[in-house]
Amino acid sequence: MTTGGTIASKLEPVSGHVTASVTGSELRAMLHDPLDGIDIVIDEFCNVGSYAIDLPLGFALAQRISQHLQGDFDGVVVTHGTDTMEESAFLADLLVATDKPIVFTGAQHAADEANPDGPRNLTDAIRLAASETARGLGAMICFEQEFHAARDVSKSHSSRTDTFISYEHGKLGEVDGDRIVLHRKPVLRRTYDAKDIVADVDLIKLAMGMGDRYIRFAAQDGAKAIILEGFGRGNATPAVTAAATSLVAKGTPVIMTSRCQRGRVKPIYGNGGGKTLSDGGVIFAGDLSGQKARVLVAVLLGMGIEGERLRQEIEYFGG
Numbered sequence: 001m002t003t004g005g006t007i008a009s010k011l012e013p014v015s016g017h018v019t020a021s022v023t024g025s026e027l028r029a030m031l032h033d034p035l036d037g038i039d040i041v042i043d044e045f046c047n048v049g050s051y052a053i054d055l056p057l058g059f060a061l062a063q064r065i066s067q068h069l070q071g072d073f074d075g076v077v078v079t080h081g082t083d084t085m086e087e088s089a090f091l092a093d094l095l096v097a098t099d100k101p102i103v104f105t106g107a108q109h110a111a112d113e114a115n116p117d118g119p120r121n122l123t124d125a126i127r128l129a130a131s132e133t134a135r136g137l138g139a140m141i142c143f144e145q146e147f148h149a150a151r152d153v154s155k156s157h158s159s160r161t162d163t164f165i166s167y168e169h170g171k172l173g174e175v176d177g178d179r180i181v182l183h184r185k186p187v188l189r190r191t192y193d194a195k196d197i198v199a200d201v202d203l204i205k206l207a208m209g210m211g212d213r214y215i216r217f218a219a220q221d222g223a224k225a226i227i228l229e230g231f232g233r234g235n236a237t238p239a240v241t242a243a244a245t246s247l248v249a250k251g252t253p254v255i256m257t258s259r260c261q262r263g264r265v266k267p268i269y270g271n272g273g274g275k276t277l278s279d280g281g282v283i284f285a286g287d288l289s290g291q292k293a294r295v296l297v298a299v300l301l302g303m304g305i306e307g308e309r310l311r312q313e314i315e316y317f318g319g
Contacts, residue, residue: 001068002027003061003088004047005081007107007118020047020081022111027079030111030119031126038130043068050081050088050106055199055298058088062095065102075101075129079122082106082155082163085141089150090295093139097191101134104141104150108161117144117161124175133180137172138189146171149186151317154261154289167262168287188317198224198301203290205229205259206236212243215254225253225297228282229290234258234265234274241272245280253310255283255297257290264318283311286318 004020024042105125107118264287267278
């Protein structure tokens with residue numbers, strides 16, 4: 001399945017813009033080897049930069065993946081821009097109930113650059129999706145000869161080809177030529193039979209001395225839930241703490257993550273810190289990143305899950 005992204009992009013000589021214009025058939029022709037024994041069917045789902053993919057489109061992509069895997073296909077590979085690949089992969093992991101592999105891949109170098117990484121990544125992703133070893137691992141990202149669990153993986157560098165890492169959880173395994181090497185299996189996985197998604201979930205990153213302007217405006221402008229990327233273990237400025245607990249009391253869920261790349265949130269500090277937030281009803285999301293927490297909450301709200309059940313589901317995925 002193709003969705004565009006850098007792997008499918010070329011430079012437009014007149015405008016000087018790099019845009020998604022490569023077809024699925026052209027991507028297939030760029031593969032590093034013929035992949036004998038693997039039959040490939042191309043579904044050109046869309047052709048955009050992943051910065052233009054929103055939650056409803058990601059939800060539709062997961063639905064299309066599910067449709068394919070209900071048939072005779074052994075697995076699905078999705079070519080996707082790296083900017084939001086981790087969010088689309090996590091959506092698929094949450095929404096597609098299957099043991100068959102779902103593998104997202106892409107590129108950091110455009111298709112017409114001198115040394116594109118897309119063909120190698122796509123070759124590895126197809127091998128992974130066709131492998132019995134990959135069954136039961138859920139949705140994954142395969143990049144630079146490694147594959148990672150959708151829940152754990154994040155883009156860590158704006159331009160390097162080894163951008164995807166899983167921080168403290170570690171990669172699932174490696175693609176070594178035609179061999180799939182599995183190191184571990186993901187533990188925190190659960191799928192939902194969601195018929196819709198709630199896109200009005202906002203993500204707000206905190207910085208020193210920030211006031212409550214953004215969080216209050218988000219709620220007033222229709223946000224159905226707010227994700228905070230707080231300090232350290234899950235702390236906020238006094239003004240944000242007061243606003244967050246006030247919003248929870250009025251019925252708007254507020255979920256705390258950390259702006260740190262490693263570690264987990266935990267309500268410890270009082271006097272306006274994380275313990276005050278937790279006592280006021282803010283949900284702590286473990287070591288989920290802000291963007292992953294946003295995806296999860298959008299799915300849960302789309303199913304009408306709220307209150308204590310919402311807390312339980314978020315805390316499960318937080319680990």
